Each structure stands twice: as C-alpha cells, then as structure tokens.
Amino acid sequence: MEIIRPVEGLGFKVIGKQCDCCKRDWRSYRSFDEELELFEFTRIEVRAGYAAERFVDGDQLVADLCQYCAYARLGKILRHLGNIFEVPPSSGAGGGG
Ligand SMILES: [Zn+2]
Numbered sequence: 001m002e003i004i005r006p007v008e009g010l011g012f013k014v015i016g017k018q019c020d021c022c023k024r025d026w027r028s029y030r031s032f033d034e035e036l037e038l039f040e041f042t043r044i045e046v047r048a049g050y051a052a053e054r055f056v057d058g059d060q061l062v063a064d065l066c067q068y069c070a071y072a073r074l075g076k077i078l079r080h081l082g083n084i085f086e087v088p089p090s091s092g093a094g095g096g097g
Helices: 032-038 067-074
Strands: 002-007 011-018 025-027 042-047 060-065
Touching: 011 032, 025 032, 042 067, 060 067
Parallel strands: none
Antiparallel strands: 002 011, 011 025, 042 060
C-alpha cells in the first residue's frame, strides 16, 4: 500500500510503500536505496466479474508487493517477455556487402 502525506496545494504525495505480503515498508526520505526500492514494487489488481467463484461478484482488490515477495510468490509463474535494457540488433548497420 502507498504511504501518503498531505501536501498543501498538491493534495498528497506518495512518500513510501508498505508490502502487503511481508509488511516491510520503504520510505523515500530515509535513503536513496529505499527510494529506489519503491520503483520495484508490483501492483496486482483483481476485478471480480459476475459469477466469480473465488471472489465476491464485483469486488475490486489490490495488493502491492515488494520485489522480494513478488519474486517469491510469482517468480515461477511469470512469463519472460523480454528485457527493456537489451538493445535489439541494429538493422542495416555495417551492411554494404
Ligand atoms: Zn514483501
């Protein structure tokens, strides 16, 4: 869950997050490392439709997981789609033959 603080004129500001699984919290003002951890959180949302058998019809649920719990709980079922830091092979570069 997000930890928020009211900010005059802006409404509120997210200053940290607490993992809904392990309950550990990270706050941006404590250290740069803790601020970086906030970017690694995963949010899972469930919207139960009509005739849901495991949830109440129409319920909306959410969980924020730290990277450690996300990996521990979801790591084995997540499909790898690629890597945003991989550079695709250049097309046509060095051609000329
Ligand atoms: Zn956690």
